[in-house]
Amino acid sequence: MAQDLKPSISSFSLPKTLKLKTKQQELLIRVATLALIYVLAFITRLFSVLRYESMIHEFDPYFNYRTTLFLTRNGFAEFWNWFDSESWYPLGRIIGGTLYPGLMLTAAAIHSLLRFLRLFVHIREVCVLTAPFFASNTTLVAYFFAKEVWDSGAGIVAAALIAICPGYISRSVAGSYDNEGVAIFALLLTFYLFVKAVNTGSLAWALGSAFGYFYMVSAWGGYVFIINLVPLYVLVLLVTGRYSLRLYVAYNCMYVLGMLLAMQIRFVGFQHVQSGEHMASMGVFFLLQVFFFLDWVRHLLSDTKLFQSFLKITVTSAVAVGAVALGVGMASGYISPWTGRFYSLLDPTYAKDHIPIIASVSEHQPTAWSSFMFDFHILLFLFPSGLYFCFKRLSDATIFLVMYGLTSMYFAGVMVRLILVATPAVCLISAIAVSATIKNLTRVVRAKSPAVQSGSTKGTSTAKSSSKGVVDNSQPFQRNGAIVLLLGAFYLLSRYAIHCTWVTSEAYSSPSIVLAARGAHGQRVIFDDYREAYFWLRQNTPPDAKVMSWWDYGYQITAMGNRTVIVDNNTWNNTHIATVGRAMSSYEDEAYEIMRSLDVDYVLVVFGGVTGYSSDDINKFLWMVRIGGGVFPVIKEPDYLVNGEYRVDKGAAPKMLNCLMYKLSYYRFGELTTEYGKPPGYDRARGVEIGNKDIKLEYLEEAFTTQNWIVRIYKVKPPKNRW
C-alpha cells in the first residue's frame, strides 16, 4: 500500500516541501526554546556556587555526600552492607537498610560515566550539580506531561514555569544534594508515564511508569504520595464511570511491577504489602479485578435484571471480604498501622501532641500564607483558572492533573516542605491557564486582522454599509482588549521571572554552613565558624572520639569532622535523642553521669550570642527539654520557664541558669563585651544580658571555641582519681 502511494506524493513534492518549512520552523523554535529552558533551569540554580563556592549545603546533604563518597570509594556491595559505627554511638546504624539509595547511586553513576568519558571530576562537584541537572530534566518531563494533558504550547509554558519556580528551586539549588532533588523528577516522570499509559492503554508506557516508580521509591520516602494518589485517581475514574480497559492495563501493570520493584529497596521491603500506607493501592487493585470481572459477566449476561442482582451480591461480598481481610490483618499485626509521620500529614495537629521530634523541625511546620506567595507568586492566581480550563476540557489526563493539584495543595498547606510536591502540579495547571488564555487572545488578535482590513477598505470606498458596520464595530474593541490582555499576561509573567530570580538569589542560595552578613561599611563578612569547628575536630581530636551534640549537627560532624556522634539527623531512635536532650537539660553532675555512660569525649554546642545568630542551641533548647521530658519524666518543661515564659536573663528559672546547655553556651561569656554601650555578657541573639555570668565547669573544660563563638566544643574530663 505504501509503495503505490509514493509516486502520487512525489508528483507534487515542491509545494509540499514549502509547506513543511513552517512546520520545521515551529519545531526548531520549540526545540530551541526547550533547550534554552533546560539551560536556564540549570544556571539559575548556580547562584550559590557563584556567591560562595562549590559546596554541599545544609544538614541532610552532608549525610548523602558522605555515603556517596563511601559508595564511590568502596563499591556497591560494601555500601549495601555498610554498618556505620560512626553514628548513633553505641548503637550504630545499618546504612544500607535504612536509606533511600537512589540519590547516591545516581550521583555515583554520573561520576563513573564522566570518568568513562575521561572527565575526571571530583565526586563533590557531581554531588553539587546533581540537583540542578535533575531540575533541568524535570523541565523536559513537565513539557511532555503538559503536552500529553493539553498541548505543546502548554508544555513549553509548563517547562518555563517549573524551571524557575522558587518552590522547586528551594530544594534544588547547586549544593542542595538531597533526595528531593532527584525525587521530584522521578515523581513527575512516574505521573507522566502513568497518564500516558492511561491515555494509550499501552503496556510499554505502564512498564515505564513502573520503572519510574521504582526510581522514585529508591530516591525518596515521598513515593507514598504516588502509591496513594494513583489508586485514588483510579477510584475517581471508576466512580465517574470512566473505567476503561486502558485504565485496567495501566494500573495493573504499574502496580504489580512497581510493587515488586519497590520491594527490592531494603528500606521499603515488605512494608509495601504490609503497612497501612500502602493498603489503598492494594484495595484498588482488587477492586479493579472485581470491576473487570463484572464487566465480563455483564458482557455474558444479556439480562440486565439478573446482572443487577449479581452486581449486588458481588459488590457486597467483595467489600465484606476486603473488610474482613483488612481487619484480620490489622488484628494479627500483619498489616502495620499508619505511622506517626503519615498521621501528621493527614492531621496537622497530630505531631504537635504526639511526636515532638517531628514537630521540632522547622520545615515540618504548617505553611504560612506568605510562603505560598513567596514560592508560587502569580501561579497562586493562575492555579484556579487552570483548574477551570481543566474542568472545561475534562479528560482522563486532566482529571489526574486536577487530583494531583488539589491533593498536593492540601499537603503543601500541612507542611512547609511539601510545597515542593505541589510545585510541579501548580506549574502544570498554571501553564494550562497561561497557554489557553494566550492562545485564545492571539487567535482573536490574528484572526480578525484580515477581516478588519477588508472592512476598512470597504469603508473608504463607500461610506455606507450598515449591516456590515455593526459587525465591524465590535471587532476593533475586541482586538484592542485582547492586545491589552496579552500585554498584561506578559507583564505578569515577566514579574514572575523577576520574582523568581530575586528569591533564588536572596533566599535560597545560602549554604547555611557558611553564614554571610553585611559589615558596618557594607562589605561582605563571612562567618565560617561551622567548618572551623568541624575541621578542628577532624584534625585535633583522637580518631575514635565521640562527640555529643544536638541531633541537628550529627550529619555535619560525621561528614566534615569525621568523628563519631551520639545522635544525628536520622532521628530513628527517639530514646537516644531524648537521652541527649536530658543530658543537655540536667545539672552538670547529672549530665556527667549520662555522658560517661555514653562514652562522650566532646560536647559541641552552637551559640549565637556573640554574632546574633538566632538558630542556635539556646533557642532550640525547649525542644530538647520537651523531647527529653517525653521519655524521661524527670525533665519537666515548667522547670525551665518562668510564668510560661522562656528567658535567659536574671529572671530565668534557676534550673535554666544551671543546666548544662546554659553553662556550655555562656561559659565565660559574662566577661565578654559584645556590643558597644551594653554591659558585658549581653546576648545579641536574644537581646538580653545573661543571668548567670559566673559559670564554673567542674567536669568539662573548654577545648575549642570558634572565632565568632558560634561553635563551642568542650572536652569531658576523665573521672578524678579516688585518692
Add this chain to the structure above:
Amino acid sequence: MKRGTMRSNLFPLLFAFAFLFSPVLSASDLILAKVDRRIDLTSQIVRITTSLKVENTGSDVVSEILLSFPENQAKHLAYLKATLGEGKGKAKTSSGVALPVKAVQPNDVPPALTIYSVSLPNGLGKGHSLTLDVLAVFTHILQPFPEKINQGDIQLLLFQESAQYLSPYAVKAQSLTLKLPDARIESYSKLENAKLQGSELKYGPYENIPPFSYLPIVIHYENNLPFAVAKELVREIEISHWGNVQITEHYEIIHAGAQSKGEFSRLDYQTRPYLRGASAFRRLVAKLPPRAHSVYYRDEIGNISTSSLWGDSRKTELEIEPRYPMFGGWKTTFTIGYGLPLQDFLFGLDGKRFLNISFGAPIYELVIDTIFVKVVLPEGSKDISVSVPFPVKERQETKISHLDIVGRPVVVVEKNNVVPEHNEHFQVYYKFNSLSMLTEPFMLISGFFFLFVACIVYSRADISISKSSASYLAKLQWDEVQATTQLIHGIISRCLTAHDKLETSLHDLSRTGDVQACKATRKSVDSSLKDLSKELKQPLSFLQSCPQAAQILPKVEELVTKERELQEKLVLKHTTVVDGYEKKLGGREIENRIASYQQKITALRREVDDLMDLIDEI
C-alpha cells in the same frame, strides 16, 4: 626540679663521649688553625655556620677534609654545604661553589660520630692552608622544655652543643657565637669564658684543643616563633603545553613546638592574643613566583576564606591563615594551588625540553619531614630524566587526567627532612612532540561530530523493526495524509490570495476607474484559479481513497466547497462591479447591487478562515 630531669637525660651521653675520646685518627697531618662557629637559634631551624682555616702540616697532599657531628646532631642534619672561603691558600676557586660532600665511616672513628668528607678540588699541599665555610642546617634539634604548656605559657627550648669544636683534627683556636632570639634566656651553661651580650652568647676563645674534644653546653631559652612543620607535602607540578604550569601543594602541617594542654579559651586568645596565645601561630606566608595566577587555598571540606594575596614584578606573596590558630601539637591540612606562565619555567635544549623549577615549598621557614614532588608531564612525553642537586629517591607513575587515554607520565621525587635551603632549582628533561597537543581537542571535536552524525542518522533513518506491521504502515499513511492535507491547505490559501487580488483590483477600480486593468487582473486571476482547482484534484482524490483520512475528509471537502462558493460569489461581484463601471452607473447603484453578494462573501470568508485554522492544527 626542672633542671634535675634535664641533666639526667644528658649525662649518659656525656659519659659515652668520655669513653670514646681516645686519641685516634692522629695519622692526619691537618690542623685547624682557626675555627669560627656561629649558631643561629632564632627560628625552629638551627643553622650552624663554621669557618675553618685548615693547614696541612704533613708532607702529603691532602684531598679531603673530614667533618664530624655527634650522633644527636647527625640524625637531625638536613642540609650540609661546604664552600671554599677567602683563604690565603692557592686553592682559591670561585668561593660560592659547593664542594662535593659524602658520608664516610673510617675505621678508626668512634661509631657515635658521623663523619662527612669534603673533597677538595685541587688538594692541599704541604704547608698550605685554606678556608672552608661549612653550613649545616638542623631540624627538630630544639627540644621544647617543658614539653607541655598551657595556653598562656611561653615556649621554652633546650639546645645542646659542644663549646669546643668536635673535630678529628687538632684545633689551634676556636670561638663560638650563639645568636638567640630577642627574648628571655632561662639559663645557659656558665663556663668560665662564657659571655652574654644582648641576644648573643659567646663561648671561647679556646686554644689548642686536641681532636675529639667535647665540652657540652645547654641553653634554655624562650622562642615563640612558629614551629610549623609539614609532616608531608605533596607538590604536584602539572605541565600543560597550552601555556600553563599548574602547581598544587597539599600540606599536612603540625605545630611541632611544646604541646598545648588544658583549656583553650577563645576569650583569652581574643582579648590578649600575644599574652595568652604567644606560642601559637595564626598565619603562614608563602612566596610564590612572580605572575602566579588563579591562586586558591582550600581543604577537604571547602574553601578557606582567610587569605590574602599581593604581588609585584619579583614575587607574589600569599598570606594564608589556617582555619584556627595553631597551638602546640595542633594539626591542620590544606591545599594551595596556583598557575604559572609556562614560558618562565619550560625551556628547550637540543630537541629536548626541560622544566626548571624550584624544589621545596614556598612557605617561609617551614620544615618538611617528607616531600613528594610530582612532575606531571603531558601525555606522550618520552625519554624522561631528572636532575636534582641533592640525593633524592625517584620513581615514575602515571596519572590519568581529563581526556587522557594512556595517562600522563609522572616523575615522583621523594626527599626527607627538607629545609628552605633546599629551594634550589631542579630540572626534568623530556621529549614531547608538539603535534600531540592537538589530540585532545581533536578527540573532543570528533566526539561531538559523531554525536551529531548519530542524531542526524537517527532522525533521518527509518529504524522500525517490522516494515510490514499494520501500525507501521498506518503511521506511514498517516504521515502522507498529513502531508496531503497540508498541501490542500496551501492551495486553498493561494486561492484566497487570488481572491484578495480581485478585491484589490476592485478597490483600484473605484479609485482610478481603469476598467481595462481591472479586466486584465480578472483574466489572470481566473486562469490561476483554474490551475489551482486542477492542482487540488489529485490530493483530494488521494484523501478520498485513503481510509485513514476519513476523519478529516468531511472538513476538507467542506473547505473546498466553501472556497468554490466564495470564488463564485466573488467572480459575480467582480463582474457586477465592472459592468456597473462600464455602464457608468453611480457608486451607490453598484453598492446596492453587490450588497447581497458582499454579505455572503464576508460570511463565507469567515467560515473558510475558521476551517483553514482547524485543518492547520491537524
